[in-house]
Amino acid sequence: MKINAALTAALLLAAGGIAHAQQAAAPAPSWQQGMSGDQSTSTLHPLAGLVTGRPASELQLGKLKVPPGFKVEVFADGIPDARAIAIGDKGTVFVGNRNQSNVYAIVSNGGKREAKVILKGLNSPNGVLFNKGTLYVAERERILRYDGIENNLDNPPAPKVVIDGLPQQPGHFWKTMAMGPDGKIYFNIGSPGNIVLPGYIQASISRVDPDTGKFEVVATGVRNSVGMDFDPRSKKLWFSSNARDWLGDEGPADILSMVKYKGEEHGYPYCHQGDMADPIYGKLRSCKEFAAPVHKLGPHIAPLGMRFYTGSMFPAEYKNNIFLAQHGSWNRTVKQGYNVIRVVVDPKGRVIKSEPFLEGFLTDEKADPPMWGRPVDVQQMKDGSLLVSDDYNGVVYRVSYSK
Template identity: 55%
Template sequence: MRALLSLLLVLFALPAAAAPALDRLKLPPGFHVAVYSDQVPNAREIALGAKGTVFVGSNDAGKVYALTDGNGDGVADRVRVIASGLQLPVGVAFRDGDLYVSAVSRIYVLRDIENHLDAPPQPEVVTDRLPTETHHGWKFIAFGPDGKLYVPVGAPCNICDPGPDHAKLLRMNPDGGGWQDVARGIRNTVGFDWQPGTKQLWFTDNGRDMLGDDRPSDELNRVTKPDEHFGYPYCHQGDTLDPEFGKGKRCQDYTPPVLKLGAHVAALGMRFYTGSQFPARYRGAIFVAEHGSWNRTQKSGYRVMAVRLDGAKVVAYEPFITGFEQDEKAWGRPADVQPLPDGSLLVSDDLAGAVYRVTYRP
């Protein structure tokens, strides 16, 4: 079948997808990166099943993928499409055998999915009451330590005052009921996780565009109290009033970020690292996938960063994987990070249509 496909590509002059250029990537000494699968177009959020299945959301023809490594060699040997035709099903979250999928205004669930990968069930609607705008409408989702499903609702614009139904993070019961706002003043979070031990919620937030190359910064934030407000659209990066919506406001009235991640880096998925394979300096650290800028004079982001912590205090913000972009040309764009039970780390790349696996062997 592959030989036939190659022949057809030659006959009809259709370009094959370029293989991920892993030789261009730079990691700290002792770390290695390999392709887990290069058959996942527009790969976005990653979720892990109880039986080792790697689920990946995407914006490719509404598809959701299931990746399995049958022989345990660290490479996916099966890639299945388990749902299609959904609206931007970027977010995936696994709980009690079921896979939850975000689709802009809807959350779906695929029941008992790992036992039905070859004949997946029809997606069931959990809720269809989320806003319908697609501008910042695709969603990273995750279950918290409280058993609730956390769902962001981004601002339907670059900069606006959208009212109480947008620019926030909410949570709901697994059946779609019991909605509750968790935090407000969030332009668009596409990554969040709970710190081990404290169970506090941390999240990335993308700063607004069109204020120049170097402001405002994307943010790493921490939720410390109910219904906390993080500034959007009035104050950006904790210290910069918006030229239009900041009039009459004060930045000190809103929660500042724990860390400024850099202007326009497009910080997306983030996870705490709790494994033991990586050196001790990375245990409890946050890995952040920075998708990369789209309108900056010189590109920023296009990397995976490590945020090392001492409790809630940031002690270092340093590159972990770089090389997805050289000379202002990008071949890859990290979208999410997900530690595996063996302590390795998966990284999704929606531009290359791939998922990578990072291991440590000194």
């Protein structure tokens, strides 16, 4: 054990950029970075989706649960690695990819709904956003815009570049976007590893003006936000973020937070969940210097896509609630998440309550894998129903309500 610990420590030093005596520096995979010596026999590992997806007929839909009056169904299958969702002005549902390279459009063809690839060969096009006739796609290192794409789904226009030259980084390289009330695109740049000192503009939320390309950092110390939206009442930016791994089952908590002003610091890598000093970086700065999260969601629960509900299909009390997809942990011996929750927040940015909304993907919290599906994003349709993507099965679900 001692030898293991020493070796692991040496590897960690090498990963940190300090020259290794014998051979070239060996960076640990970013998900493994930050493991302590006594975790060398851990069998925790990230989960991978099914590369082909799974047809709706093979899903355990009977296990899914929603509150009384709500109904969940498969909206479309055949979208392997289904990630962020955007809705076009004409009702087209766009879906991005993280590990694969396509953007899909779900369209109705003579009463039959089908998902088809409309953009291919992109570099991790995780983020999709639709605004005023334009589809924005966030790749690994740039954001593209496809103007008027809904009129030409079979022959999409050549894209224009909104911003290019974002960091070529390992770790959290996938992007998510939200359209600000100021007409600017807000997006994340994740941290390049589990627990590292981020470079300039890494571990941040930034914004870019899609017309001028002007870029600004909005919030720093955000390890990896894969979901953000603006409160329609306060116009404040809310975001979810995933906390560091390898500090055990009980912490730190992943968070739901709000940006109060431009340039606000949110703590990573020095301070987690607002009050937990990092064992390495916590010595450098105090938790008191940073914005605290609005809500602690739970350790390794992996909050991703979030949206304020503004529709009129659901009961009135759901108005302005946050729906939040939790992709589920891997770095925890007892798994949690793998659901969509409803968070009731007031206009001042306080959480009134939080409760499960769509659950049943988690089948055995101690099994490997523990689940049969993993929610990624939530998006409101024009009729007020809620779409939920699942990148494990390559499926988009629809939750609707009727009295």
